[in-house]
Amino acid sequence: MSEVLNVEEIFGSKVFTLGKMRERLPKSVYKEVKKIIDHGGELSLATADVVAKAMKDWAVENGATHYTHWFQPLTGITAEKHDAFVTHPDESGKMIMEFSGKELIKGEPDASSFPSGGLRATFEARGYTAWDITSPAFLKEDATGVILCIPTAFCSYKGEALDKKTPLLRSMEAVSTQALRIVRLFGNTEATKVVASVGPEQEYFLVDRDKYLKREDLIFAGRTLFGAPAPKGQELEDHYFGTIRERIGSFMKDLNIELWKLGVTAKTQHNEVAPAQHELAPIYETANIAVDHNQLVMETMKKVAGRHGMTCLLHEKPFAGVNGSGKHNNWSLGTDNGVNLLDPGDTPNENIQFLLVLACILKAVDTHADLLRQSASDVGNDHRLGANEAPPAIISVFLGEQLEDVVKQLVETGDATHSIQGGKLLTGVSTLPDLDKDATDRNRTSPFAFTGNKFEFRMVGSADSIASPNTTLNAIVAEAFCEAADLLEKADDFDIAVHDLIKKYLTEHQRIIFNGNGYSEEWVEEAARRGLPNIKSMVEASETLTTEKSIKLFEKFGIFTKAELESREEVLYETYSKTINIEALTMVDMAKKQYIPAVMEYTKTLADTVLAVKSAGADATVQTTALKSISEKLAEAQAAETSLEDKLAEAAGIEDPKKLAFFYKDVVHTAMDDLRAPVDALEMMVDKKVWPVPTYGDLIFEV
Template sequence: MSGNEVRVQAINKITNRVPLSVKTPKPLSEIWGCDVFNLARMEESLSKNVFKTIKNTVQTGAALDTATADMVAAAMKEWALSKGVKFYSHIFYPMTNITAEKHDGFIITNSDGGAITEFTGSLLIKGEPDGSSFPNGSIRMTNAARGYTAWDPTSPAYIMHTDNSSTLMIPCVFMSWTGEALDKKIPLLRSNHAMNKAAQKVLALMGETNIATLNSSCGAEQEYFLVDSAFANSRPDLLLAGRTLFGASPAKGQQFDDHYFGAIPERVQVFMQDFEDQLYRLGIPAKTHHNEVAPGQFEIAPYFEAANVAADHQQLMMTLMKSTAKKHGFMCLLHEKPFAGVNGSGKHVNWSVGNATQGNLLDPGKTPHDNLNFLLFCGAVIRGVHLFGPLLRAVIASAANDHRLGANEAPPAILSVYLGDQLEKVYMDIKAGKLAMTTDGGLMDLGLPQILKFERDPGDRNRTSPFAFTGNRFEFRAVGSSQSVSGPLVAMNTMLADSLNWIADKLEAELKKKDDKATAVFAVLKEIMELHGNVVFGGNGYSPEWHKMAVEERGLKNLPTSAEAIPMLREESVRKLFESTGVLTRVELESRFEVYAEQYILSIEVEAKLVIDMAKTSIYPAAIHYLSEIAQTSSEMAKMDVKLDDTVAKAVAAEANAMMAAVGKLSAAIKQHDFATTEEHMNYCAHVIRDLMNEVRAHADALEMEVADELWPFPKYSEMLFIK
């Protein structure tokens, strides 16, 4: 079957697809959180004393005793069995950006040969997967493989349904037999603990007496592409690498700006509603969905949640997104750049810090300069990003995200902070030793009587900033769409903890010299801006002038590739940061360097092998077949004394030969394994392998524009992006 026949069959299958029957949606009040063993369900099924204990653990992280765990386990089992569940799973989050789960039955047999159900506190608390079979950075080896999962009561258990089964899922941490963190959850919980401890000190110095436990919060905007599975299954690159390694740009892409916020295709809308109903059953607050900028690209954004729960929900959301898309005949692509020439996908992490008594400490209220707590916490963020910008770059480093950072839809790889005009002026005034009154944004009046006037924000949005203040939170815009939000949250919480500890020491010293808190606060903030104000930038982050100024004048680091960013995890300042806050030991941090470096290298090597295979076995044969057809036609026409123009044949032959020459160079390059260091190997992948892959692609994409459409072996961009 020719390439075109495969594509025609796919198109016919899509256009003649019988749509899934749409169920009448149930009211939100009926389905919200119905599959979650949350505090409300615990209160219904536990005694008052037991519920009070587990509630305190969930809300403050207080220690939990064995007796309480037994009571919770019994109630959890009865609730799950009442909903038809036969299995339970300790679900955890290894260093792979995806989830891991091991399913166990509630069933055991008794001495009479009968079957009963059992689920004790000990079974709830501990599981035992193989620690050496997950990425661990040499912490666990095959001859020393034991690892443990342990129940995290601060993230609620829930039920996952399939067509013929249901499983109780219990969020867990994952550690080695020797106690090192092998997952993304333990560092996140530790980072939040460190941040809370430091924040409590600052708030106490500010005179606060009733201080509830502080938590960071997260709301992550998830971008993704949908491609019909009939097309995706015909593309080895999409199946194995998650992105198209070949593909010429179609005549129409996103240049008309007609997809962003456009009418959602009906089939996509059905998928979204099905997907979101599942999210609501699991208590995941999906807030908005819409078309994104690129054709075939969409976004869903949940409401803010506590960081640990939000991170778990993000992982669950990605899993459900893929499985639901498959049910609707789509493949959901979470790769950061699945299609060259159009926007890639990010996961903008909106992050703030607060508690039940002081509220959101990154919310300035009406006039930011009057809110001393806000100014201190915002100043702590400024200091943290300046000192640990390279760390923030490292935690969003991946082979996939390298394709996106710095492009028109993504911020540059230089970490800077955008505050907005009004707030930036406040901090610059503090740095200059003065604090001028500021004005609000003013009323937006369009001169149209039917449009109500509304108060506009005091600052614009800067989409070129990687780390932007957006009114009551910071938005880390550089996170990749396929990545776990845990890594960025760990880095942000930890750098904030370090800065708050520094501020507490400085503030305590200033308060001993001055009775006036405002004067003491401004003295601390003035020092922050003098030392770290270089990281504040409100201009165009894409401009060459900024890149030059950032590096040469402001001393900021530009780390354009993951090969340069991941080694930042080995910087002594980063090691001290994690050690001093108790978030990661040196061994745990080094293991993360090894894991992420290996994943980067392996990702590029897989793509390189795919490029070679697809070029040799599909694209080159299509070009030769086309040349053969041209030669045969030319010969037949010559018999009739008609000479055909041979321009196309020459172009195809030249591109085919050049492509195969590049394939030969790439094949030789991937056999190189003699590297002195891991860093050297990563740089080789970034600057040699990738360049050779791009060289092969350039010739292949040129061939796509020359070879007869009926012979081209793969679905084209014009089909995958526009046929839904």
């Protein structure tokens, strides 16, 4: 019998929570910290010293020897540099553990080796980390020991943001400021801020670690660059929500425990659509804490998987032919006095504040569909978006029958007199209860779907940081709120003005609403007729960051400067090129050292068999045909491998980052596909005993 787990006792045990602050800090210091967390401001150095000592004492009591400023550079993952709590020994030789307020508030990691897109020259090394007081410090244990991790922002010597967190925090302040103007118009004077809340659902694959280590492509690229489909995939739909196997269940149990200790509200777990694919979903949190926690979720998944003899794959498309992984970004806005701005209520047609907020969001998404698409772009997501397993690359908004009907009434008549109600779902079984039915169905093909009291942005990639999409969401909605408030605050008759503005926004931006099948070709054609952008790749999306419209948006609210946007565009081009280059080099290495030699050896065996059969006077037609077919595919693979090397050599001569990225997308990637095709065909022709790597069947069905 397994031991009883006390979740309430372990939850947040590795986090320096507000509760622990309240216990350990003088009342006046705690009040100052809480005030800054809630309303902004700057700690005095004297107060920071008190907080630092309390934080250090708690960490040391829990085994910590080092601290780190934990930050999120433009790599999309986290970074940390560990410093011990030690100082010079005293006169008696006794070591004293110290941690000052200055060390808590500011750190100084080297900024020269992180992506900066030209913001920092190689010789310009200085960078700063600044404590994000709104995200709690936590303890992380690894082979080096227990580390106190202090969430921080990361900027250059000149103040440019070199990370994902700084723009996110700026965007949260922007949307709060502008949303407050909206709620004030409706008489809510008690709210002091509006909080962007996020709940990211995380999809992932688990494979056996021993098999993983035999696949060079999984090690270097995070996805299979070669691989024929297994005889069975996901077509029987028997994995989704299926019984969780014992080995996976053991992993999930340990994962939950580790996450709960870190204060991550891991709530839902289940098998996903593809074999070996699973999902974890947390409860909503403030956007920047949700971003921090999602990074911890991904990191902890990899760590715990290793303990169970498995490897966690977070790539968006680790296996061809089965569903890839995404990260559904559930986003909402609420005041600090408990009002969810996206709650339509029982009669949304009468909820004027909700209708204005909805109209502003539709305006924001339509106006900046290109930017929203860009925010979900990464190299792996190019394999997933628009592949009839994830939302299409075209941005549209699903509202559902109830809200679509309300919008239609407002657009056509200027007044919404009623709203569709959910009613009862009759089960037809006497022992089952009749269920209250929602007023609308859900739509899994929509990239941006309203799901009751939030929007679900379904395009985000599974390995990507959720900081960028939430920064963009906050920014574009802040702009729409600002423009609406500018008009309504000076209106002579507010009731008439808000009614007219809602109708105007809904009429002008109704093209973004689509409740149908986003996977259909008909929608692609319809979207083109509506003038909606269809940006199919990360490379094409990157330039949307630096359009005049985008620069105006981000500079208006102080989220990005033009230079910061240009740097990010360059980082995206470089990231794409470097990633595809690594994948291509891995393919060349595997083809030359594994696949081609293995098949050559096999053809020798076949040739010997042909000669032996013929010398015995028997019919060798089957053996001869097999040898000829395999030899033809082998020659095709060899030619394709040579061609890929030639294309890589050509790429090495291109200096312009944008031209290089497009070359990798249009030329190198095509050459990679040309090499994969014959190798995958050979996998289906060659004896499994001589195939040099584990197959799809080995990887996704033997976990």
